[in-house]
Amino acid sequence: MIIFHEGMPRSGKSYAAMKDHIITALSKGRIVYARLDGIEHKQIAELAGIDEERCRELLLPLTEEQCTKLPDQQFSKDSLIVIDEAQNYWQAGRAKLAPELLKWIAEHGHHGHDVLLMGQLLKDVHSSWVNRVNRKVTFIKKDVVGKANEYKWIMYHGAPDNRGNVKFREVSRGDEKYDDRYFGTYKSHSEGTENKATYADDRANIFRSKVFRKWLPLYGVAALAALVYVVWAFSGGLAGNLNEKAQKQAVKEKPxxxxxxxxxxxxxxxxxxxxxxxxxxxxxxxxxxSAPISEPADFIDDLNSKYRIRLGGSVRGEGRAVGFIEWRDTDLGVKERLSFVQLQGLGWLVMISTDGGLAILQKGSRRVIASGWPVEDTRGRVTEAQQAQIRPDQGQTPVGGVIAAPAPNTLSPSPKPDGGGPSTNPKFASNL
Known part of the structure; x- marks a missing residue:
């Protein structure tokens, strides 16, 4: 496996390499080859829980020349190889790496080797290394939030895409504090360097910016006031205040x-x-x-008391029904027609039978049934009684001194189909 620690200087990448990889491997008896400046075997041995002699047998330093000739090195099987500033040895560019090195990179896992590279940017390293990185860890120093003794790490998993280029996906992240026990296990500065402290500038600390020192507290006070107001309003304070004002206004304006x-x-x-x-x-x-005022009668009850209710029509679809109810008088004339939606607006529940031929209207304990009873179409026809009113006397009428014979009665009652007496139902004449 190839692991890459990425981060700006003093971000914690070398510290994490020593703490999480090198010392852990030594405590398990694994051989480590490390390209780090100023390795202190005695201090590392104490942290790994082994004696110094055993630490020197397991932790073997690498030189810069050895890093440029990795295929020529006789690394022990199952060893860990750690190389800092990898971009110094294998820079990104169009030039191809030597075939021997490409073979070593591709086959390092065959010998049980794990390689830990470090650098400021992964893209500065040659693509032959980059496209084989299985795990990338990015380190960020938290001095920007006033925590110079802490760092953040973000771990990514690498996998090749369709074009053969590695793509990284974040899998986890966390925050760590520097442990003084690991300071001095390696040299993070070259010999003679005295400026070892992190450069401090309050302008780079967001907690010392104007937003955090002035505006953020004001926003916090405003947010707290808004929260208190919302709690007070929803607990009944707003409604009570409005009611009290309305009552005072009504008393004040009462004529x-x-x-x-x-x-x-x-x-x-x-x-x-x-x-x-x-x-x-x-x-x-x-x-x-004065007499007491009675409540107005229900509109639907009033219609039911005057007219006959009828289901005019209904249609079912998508779990709901639409239609209308009508009320007809004795002459079958429509006096009122209301849709299901209008009835529901008046407080009446409308229920339709599965076959759609029956409607039940319910409001409280009152229930009304409306069926789609048949209505005979009498348009263009009149009953015998109506025809008698329209025509003159059907008896003998003097015409020029001569009494005319009575006209034949074309509207005489017809016998019943069963041979009984004439039907008493009114007959309708043809269109006049």
């Missing part, structure tokens, strides 16, 4: 009744109450104690 007396009948007086702002036709004239 004072003005009364005067007028003569209604000789010896009887009526008291007229005049309210300011009320039209004249709504002014009440009281004669003693």
């Amino acid at each position: 004072k009744p003005e009364s005067f007396k007028v003569d209604t009948k000789p010896g009887e007086l009526a008291q007229v109450e005049y309210r300011q702002g009320v039209p004249a036709d709504l002014r009440s004239v009281t004669m003693g104690q």
Whole structure:
């Protein structure tokens, strides 16, 4: 496996390599080849829990020349190879690597080798290495948030795409603090360097910016006030306050009744109450104690008491039904027609039978059944009674001194089909 630690200088990539990989491998008795400056075997041995002599047998330093000739090195099987600043040895570019090195990179896993490379940017390293990186860990120093002793790591998993180029997908992340015990296990600076502290600039610390020092506290106060107001409003405070104001306003604006007396009948007086702002036709004239006001009758109940209810039609579809209910008089004329939606708006529940031929209207404990009873089409026809009113007397009428014979009765009752007496149902004449 090839692992790459990526990060800016002093971001924690070499520290994590020593803490999480080198010392862990040594504690398990694994041989480690490391290209790191200033390796301190004694301190590393104490952290790995082994003696210094054993540490020197397992932890073998690599030189820069050895890194440029990896295929020529006789690495022990199952060893860990750690190389810092990998871009110094295999820079990105169009030039191809030597065939021996390509073969070593491709076959390192055959010998049980794991390779840990480090650098500031993975893209600075030759693509022959990059496209074989199985795991990339990015390190970010947290000095920008005022935590110079902490760093953030983000781990990515690499896999080749259709073109053979590696693509990385984030799998995990976390925060770590530097442990002083691991300081000094290697040299992160060259000999003679005295500036080892992290360069500090308050302008680079977001917590010391104007937003955090001035505006963010104001936003916090405003957000807290808004939260308190919302809690107060939903707990009933807003409604109670509005009701109290409305009551005070109503009392303040309540008109004072003005009364005067007028003569209604000789010896009887009526008291007229005049309210300011009320039209004249709504002014009440009281004669003693007024009768109690009864609640208005239900509109549907009123229709049912006057007319016959009928299901005009209904259609089912997508779990709901649409249609209308109508009310007809004795002459079968439609007096009112309401849709199911309108009925529901009036507080009536409409239920339709599965065959669509019956509707049940329910409101509270009241229930009304409406069927689609047949309606005979009588347009263009009249009954015998209506025809008698339209035509003159069917008896003998003098015409020029001669009494005309009565016209044949074309509307005489027809016998019943079973041979009984004539039907009493009204007959309809043809179109006049």
